[in-house]
Amino acid sequence: MAEINGNKALGSTGLRLKIGLAEMLKGGVIMDVMNVEQARIAEEAGATSVMALERVPAMIRAEGGVARMANPKLIKQIIETVSIPVMAKARIGHFAEAQILQELGVDFIDESEVLTPADEAHHIDKHAFTTPFVCGARNLGEALRRIAEGAAMIRTKGEAGTGDVVHAVKHMRQIVKEMKGLTVLSDQELYAAAKDLQAPYELVRMVAQSGKLPVPNFSAGGIATPADAALMMQLGAEAIFVGSGIFMKERATPLDVEHDSKEREEAVSRAKAIVIATTHYNDPKALAAASEQVTGTMKGLAAAAIEESQLLQTRGW
Amino acid sequence: MNDRSWPRIGVLAIQGDYAAHADALTECGAIPSLVKIGEDLRPDGRSLDGLVLPGGESTTMLKFLEKHQFFDVLKDYCETHPVFATCAGAILIAREVRHPAQRSLGVLDAVVERNAYGRQIDSTILQAETSLPGGPLEMVFIRAPRIAEVGPGVEVLARREGSAVLVRQGKILAATFHPELSVDRRVHKAFVKAVIEAIRK
Known part of the structure; x- marks a missing residue:
């Protein structure tokens, strides 16, 4: 069937x-990790x-x-440490980085605006890869352009690394x-x-x-x-990415999960609570209990205070 | 008794492709009901007629089962009701899980190895013969587990490279692939039929 439909058709074997x-990742949390110990904590949570x-962003x-x-x-x-799928980021347009990530056996590649873009005009031709790609989008047109290029998952861009959910909501x-x-x-208006x-x-x-x-x-x-996770799920997100929210203490300082047991405990509590909130996003009682477990939150940076030129979300088009 | 021509079938909805299963069940004439906590197995005080354990990440699902006695409640349910488990679900109900070892409900007499066919780049779609009527069946394998051993009471309905991929043991049906991601509804239909038969007994 794949030959008949061509590799770029949505019904092709590769894209399915x-x-x-x-589909398997729906209803769950994908966590940014910077070392083996954080990966263990994420899987355990x-x-x-x-x-x-x-x-992290x-x-x-x-x-x-x-x-x-x-x-x-x-x-x-990290691939050797955990049994769950491992994702990694490539720069926008940097297909050579993506080739390397595919060779390493990464399960999903994030062509991400968080990294410095490598191409000002072209995103990666994601149909050329066996490994699936996720891409960020701020609006429907951007999402559909990424899907046309072969993305198998879309995520809101939000404003990464701020701890401010306002742009993810937007x-x-x-x-x-x-x-x-x-x-x-009507058909003709489309x-x-x-x-x-x-x-x-x-x-x-x-x-x-289909409306979706x-x-x-x-x-x-x-x-x-x-x-925040419950808010996004109620607004229609099918799963959640958490970047800096779990392992960061101050804006540029991660919690020391390797040497400080108290800071490790804090990261564990945040990770577990966000996982619970993503599953029980419609259950305020469960959300209250999960929120109570958390022993600290990243300090964050109000997205409105960021200068236009410093925004990550405007990278890509 | 209520009219049971439309069986109520639960779908474990902790995480994974439970919505795809719910859609497949609806197409096959069942009423799906999402199960997020142990109490959801008995909405309105009456047990659901059957349960689907979907694909997803078995480690994530296990974390939720280990809270509030959900594990024991689910084990009891699976020992007494029709259950259909796919991929991660099949890992959850196995007698033993390897690579790496993890806790499981132990209701299916089988040994299951996680991620046994490799990573996502090794995921594949195959057509294979099964004992179900209607010719070869499309099987979507995503980071699939492998059923390494089955006990004597387990009937093998399909194989891949010699290993069982679709098995039945009494009221339990398990697949290491994802029938919910194919258009062909024969596996779900077989399960819904088994649920209706169990109600009539």
């Missing part, structure tokens, strides 16, 4: 397998997957410089609103909608018919507390 793994990286934001793919040695160590509301809007359009969205007509038509994206729709970018 990629979306299949995304019930994460469905870990994102292996050298610096909050540190990248504070330290500056060019942010690149993590060292393969670190990624391999992006999720925007995507959901635009999807709802398409469902009431051509103009596709033009306005700057997205392929076929994908626009699929969204108009043709791939799972997750949320990322500033989710720091159990309540």
